[in-house]
Amino acid sequence: MIKLFSLKQQKKDGESSPKANNQKKASAAQLRITKDINELNLPKTCNTEFPDPDDLLTFKLIICPDEGFYRTGRFVFSFKVGPNYPHEPPKVKCETQVYHPNIDQQGNVCLNILREDWKPVLTINSIVYGLQYLFLEPNPEDPLNKEAAEVLTTNRRLFEQNVQKAMRGGYVGGTYFDRCLK
Amino acid sequence: MSENQEVSQNRWGHLRKVLERPGPFSHPEFEPSSDILDFIMSTCKVLVIGAGGLGCELIKDLALMGFKQLHVIDMDIIELSNLNRQFLFRHKDIGLSKAEVAAAFINKKVKGCQVTPHYCKIQDYDETFYKQFHIVVCGLDSIVARRWINGMLISLLNYEDNALDQTSIIPMIDGGTEGFKGHARVILPGISACIDCTLDLYPPQVTYPLCTIANTPRLPEHCIEYVKIIQWPKENPWGIAIDGDDPQHITWIYEKSLERALQFNITGVTYRLVQGVVKNIIPAVASTNAVIAAVCATEVFKLATSCCVPLNNYLVFNDVDGIYTYTFESEKKDNCLACSLIPQNLPVEDPSKMKLKDLIELFCESTSYQMKSPGLTTYINGKNKTLYISTIKSIEERTRENLTKSLIELGLQNGSEILVTDLTSPNTLTVRLKFVNNHIET
Ligand SMILES: [Zn+2]
Numbered sequence: 001m002i003k004l005f006s007l008k009q010q011k012k013d014g015e016s017s018p019k020a021n022n023q024k025k026a027s028a029a030q031l032r033i034t035k036d037i038n039e040l041n042l043p044k045t046c047n048t049e050f051p052d053p054d055d056l057l058t059f060k061l062i063i064c065p066d067e068g069f070y071r072t073g074r075f076v077f078s079f080k081v082g083p084n085y086p087h088e089p090p091k092v093k094c095e096t097q098v099y100h101p102n103i104d105q106q107g108n109v110c111l112n113i114l115r116e117d118w119k120p121v122l123t124i125n126s127i128v129y130g131l132q133y134l135f136l137e138p139n140p141e142d143p144l145n146k147e148a149a150e151v152l153t154t155n156r157r158l159f160e161q162n163v164q165k166a167m168r169g170g171y172v173g174g175t176y177f178d179r180c181l182k
Numbered sequence: 183m184s185e186n187q188e189v190s191q192n193r194w195g196h197l198r199k200v201l202e203r204p205g206p207f208s209h210p211e212f213e214p215s216s217d218i219l220d221f222i223m224s225t226c227k228v229l230v231i232g233a234g235g236l237g238c239e240l241i242k243d244l245a246l247m248g249f250k251q252l253h254v255i256d257m258d259i260i261e262l263s264n265l266n267r268q269f270l271f272r273h274k275d276i277g278l279s280k281a282e283v284a285a286a287f288i289n290k291k292v293k294g295c296q297v298t299p300h301y302c303k304i305q306d307y308d309e310t311f312y313k314q315f316h317i318v319v320c321g322l323d324s325i326v327a328r329r330w331i332n333g334m335l336i337s338l339l340n341y342e343d344n345a346l347d348q349t350s351i352i353p354m355i356d357g358g359t360e361g362f363k364g365h366a367r368v369i370l371p372g373i374s375a376c377i378d379c380t381l382d383l384y385p386p387q388v389t390y391p392l393c394t395i396a397n398t399p400r401l402p403e404h405c406i407e408y409v410k411i412i413q414w415p416k417e418n419p420w421g422i423a424i425d426g427d428d429p430q431h432i433t434w435i436y437e438k439s440l441e442r443a444l445q446f447n448i449t450g451v452t453y454r455l456v457q458g459v460v461k462n463i464i465p466a467v468a469s470t471n472a473v474i475a476a477v478c479a480t481e482v483f484k485l486a487t488s489c490c491v492p493l494n495n496y497l498v499f500n501d502v503d504g505i506y507t508y509t510f511e512s513e514k515k516d517n518c519l520a521c522s523l524i525p526q527n528l529p530v531e532d533p534s535k536m537k538l539k540d541l542i543e544l545f546c547e548s549t550s551y552q553m554k555s556p557g558l559t560t561y562i563n564g565k566n567k568t569l570y571i572s573t574i575k576s577i578e579e580r581t582r583e584n585l586t587k588s589l590i591e592l593g594l595q596n597g598s599e600i601l602v603t604d605l606t607s608p609n610t611l612t613v614r615l616k617f618v619n620n621h622i623e624t
Contacts (some may be wrong), residue, residue, distance in 0.1 A: 026561045028329045028378050031519040031601065038571060038603040041577045053568045053577045057557075063394055084326045087381055102393070106415055110392040118389075120381045137558040142393035 029085040033057060036124040046128055057081040060095070061128060064182050065135040069160055073098075073167045074182035077109075077131060079124070089118035092127065097177045099166035101138045101149035105175065109134070110144045147173060190193075193217060197248055200489050206573075209488040219248065220485050226486045227251040229315045229326040231304060231331060233259065233280040235466045236321025238270045239475030241284055245292040247483055252288075253315070255300040255307075256281040265511050267468035304331055309338055312352070317482050319355040321475065325377075325384050328356060329520070332369070332377035332569050336521050339372045344524060346372050353485050360385070362502040364474040367512070368481050368495045371521060375495065375512040378520035383496075383512065387462060404452035405442040406459040409435045422448045426461035433582040435460060473499055517609045525599055525614040533589040533596075533617050538569060541589070545602060551611075560600045569600065589615065 026034070037056050040048065049060040061077045075098060081090040092114055093107040102110040111130050112123055143149030152159045157172045169179030191198070208214075228249050230240050233256035241254055258280050270287040273278070279455060285299035298307045300307070304327060312318070312334050322328055324425055332354065341410040342351035354369040358378065365383075369376055394400075395408045413608040414424055414435070419618045425431050443451045457463065484490045493509065516522060530536055538558070545553045555569040569592065571577045584592060594600075597615040603610050 025333060025599070026566055026601070028333050028520045030561075030566055031523075031610065034559050034566075034601060035519065035603050037577075038573060039605060044470065048574055048576060050574065050576045050580075053571075054566055056566065056568065068282060084329075087325050087329075087384060088387065089377070099298075099388045106414070107413065108392060108396075108412065110396070112391065114392075115389045116391050117519070118386065142391065144393055144396050 002168070003131055013165075027083065029081065029083050030056070031085055033081050033124070039123070039127070040125055042125075042128060043132055054159075057085075061131065063132055063135060065132070067138045069138065069163045070098075070100075070135040072182060073135075073180050075135070075180065079127075080165060086120040089114050089122075090124070090127070097166075097181045098180070099145070099148055099163050099172050099175075100178060101140050101143045101145050102132070102134055104144040108144060110142050136164070189235070194248055197222075201487055203491075207490045207546070209484075212488045218489070222483075222486055223250050225251070226317070227315045228482060228486075228593055229312070229318045230254045230321065231318065232256055232321040232323075233268075233270075233284040233299075233557065234264070234323070235267050235468070235471040236323060236359060236475050236478075237280070237283060238268045239471050239481055240319055240321050240357070241288055241297060242270070243475055243479035244482060245288050245295045245297070247479060247487075249482070250295050252295065253300060254281045254285055254297055255302065255304055256284075257303045259564040267466060267471060290365075298607055304334075304347045308336065313338060315352055317353050317355065319357070319470075319478050319482050321357050321478070323358070325381075325455045328377050328384075332371070333439050333520055335369075335371045336376065341524050355478045355481045355485075356476045358384075359466065359470045359474050362470055362500060363469055364470045366474050366477040366481065366493070366499070368485070368493045373514075375514045376518060379515040379518045380496075380512045399442070399446050399448060402439070402443060402448055402452075402455055403459055405439045405446070405451055406435065406456050408442055409438040410460060413438055424460060426457070430458055430462060457587045467603045470499070470501065471502075506605045519610060523612040525600075525612040527616045530592045530617050531591065531618050533594065533615070534591075536589050537586055538589070538592060541586040541600075542570065542585070545604070553597060553602070553606055556602050556604040558600055558602055560594065560598060561597070567593070 033056050036104045040047065045064050045066050047073040049062060050056070051058065057080065059079050061079060063077070065071050065073060065074045074096070078093050078095050079090050082088055092109055094103050095107060096108055097105065109131070111134060113126060113130050138152060140149040140152045148159070148162070151162060166172050166177035167180050169177060197219060198216070202214050202216055204212060204214050226249060228244060228251065230237055230244070230252060233241065233254050237254065237256060241252060244252055256279070260275045260278055260280055260283060262276055265271055265273065270284045275283045279299065279301035281299035281301045285297035288295055288297045318331065318335065320328060320331060335352050335354055338350055338352060340347035350368055351372060354371065355366065355370060357366045358364060368374070390404055390407055392411070395404050396412065399405050399408060410424065411467045419434055420431070432453065436451070436453050439451045439456055444447065481493050484492045494511050496512045497507060514521065542556060542558070545551045545556045555572045557573065558568050558569040558571055566576060568581055570581045592616060598613060598615045600613045600615065601610055602613060
């Protein structure tokens with residue numbers, strides 16, 4: 001058990017003038033994301049793109065599924081890691097327009113670990129695998145794009161055709177999709 | 183003078199009973215003495231972070247316990263809604279700095295007390311400021327701020343040959359409340375569990391599944407979240423991000439949420455609820471703040487005086503249904519990225535000759551490291567810098583040129599710390615460069 005202060009122990013007088021940005025140490029969020037990035041173990045269908053190598057908090061993930069409805073497509077996700085990582089999950093948006101039951105036109109992604117089931121023990125790698133899984137097994141039970149979910153449940157062939165149509169670029173229903181074949 | 187002494191004897195009589203004689207709960211090394219009271223009153227410097235609900239209680243408690251060298255830091259200004267529990271503030275103070283008003287109030291009311299206010303963010307000060315304190319006590323509602331001060335106090339630790347220099351430890355007492363629940367904990371940086379060791383213990387923000395919000399809303403909160411997450415970015419009425427303090431924004435969200443609630447037959451959307459959900463407000467309860475602050479202030483007193491063994495190390499409190507408290511020892515994590523990275527000194531003969539690839543070679547070939555493909559980052563002038571990461575293609579391509587640069591050319595200095603991660607170890611290694619020929623130091 002330690003006894004902290006010997007009496008009369010005077011601390012060094014501090015200077016009270018604000019001096020911003022003079023820290024010697026990276027923040028805890030920075031340390032954690034650095035570790036996550038170094039330990040990224042991407043499946044062969046995934047790739048990352050860092051626009052600024054010094055900024056590990058902002059990057060893109062590119063998924064090119066090699067099986068399932070979405071094979072031959074190329075889908076870009078943006079990741080923004082905040083100062084409260086890993087207490088809070090990174091903000092992830094799908095930048096590619098995609099006909100998918102769990103992704104809407106604004107790029108919102110319905111993946112439990114991105115919101116309600118996020119835990120600090122999870123890593124960037126967990127999210128990558130979660131996103132990849134969404135393309136292998138789109139989940140009509142938790143839809144963001146209700147029409148797509150309905151087609152998937154009632155007519156898998158039509159769903160597959162719609163996915164193809166959207167990936168080639170064109171209208172599905174009333175919505176226009178940009179081409180995203182790799 | 184003698185009269186003053188007498189007044190002082192009476193005024194601090196209760197403290198003297200604890201400090202001038204031993205008791206069954208005394209710290210094993212406690213030596214009762216009248217000097218201890220002197221230490222509290224004239225030497226011991228305590229920093230209170232936050233002058234809100236907990237902060238007001240803390241400053242008052244500490245001032246009345248005899249601490250005279252108090253500092254308080256808070257970046258916020260006083261709002262009308264604070265006044266029901268932040269009792270150092272009055273209606274006329276609305277719009278003024280919390281730290282400044284709180285300090286002035288205590289200095290006026292508590293004779294001899296000198297509270298120094300700091301109306302700014304904790305991040306505005308560097309280590310020269312934080313070094314001056316004996317103890318830091320936090321009444322914060324932000325985890326980011328907690329983690330920042332936690333990291334700061336850890337960075338002040340001194341290690342000599344891997345042994346922690348105990349005089350460099352500044353204990354941190356962390357209090358927190360959420361409605362009828364609260365916690366208090368004692369952190370001895372480098373010795374006991376830190377904020378990042380136990381990040382899981384802080385409750386996550388309330389979130390709802392996106393698909394529920396989008397398709398099967400049942401609660402008024404679901405409707406508000408829908409407008410906030412989906413409708414706002416889509417329609418973007420003012421072309422900017424939501425500002426929770428802008429009544430126009432709140433009104434817009436309120437109206438749209440009402441429409442959506444009507445559509446799904448949901449009742450309970452009110453303007454106040456919209457404000458609460460958008461700003462993530464958890465209602466504050468004055469009595470919980472008072473209890474938690476009292477526990478924290480007692481711990482400050484125990485640490486400053488050694489009169490009692492401190493809390494070991496985490497107390498939870500809940501008065502939703504009767505009163506429940508529980509104390510447990512949260513464990514320090516061996517691989518905590520905040521408190522387990524003890525810098526290892528690395529002597530460098532000639533930093534203008536040593537290239538980054540030589541350093542990496544050292545990590546791979548030296549028997550004490552034996553790494554496979556280490557990733558190296560550092561922190562220069564308040565900015566993260568990636569020196570080399572081989573495992574990410576886009577980073578490798580753009581940091582490859584660093585390999586042939588010397589440490590000096592990379593901007594590294596004597597004392598610079600390099601973070602090294604490698605798949606051979608779950609831990610991150612911190613290496614502190616020691617330039618052997620010190621005259622090269624820039
Ligand atoms: Zn820790």
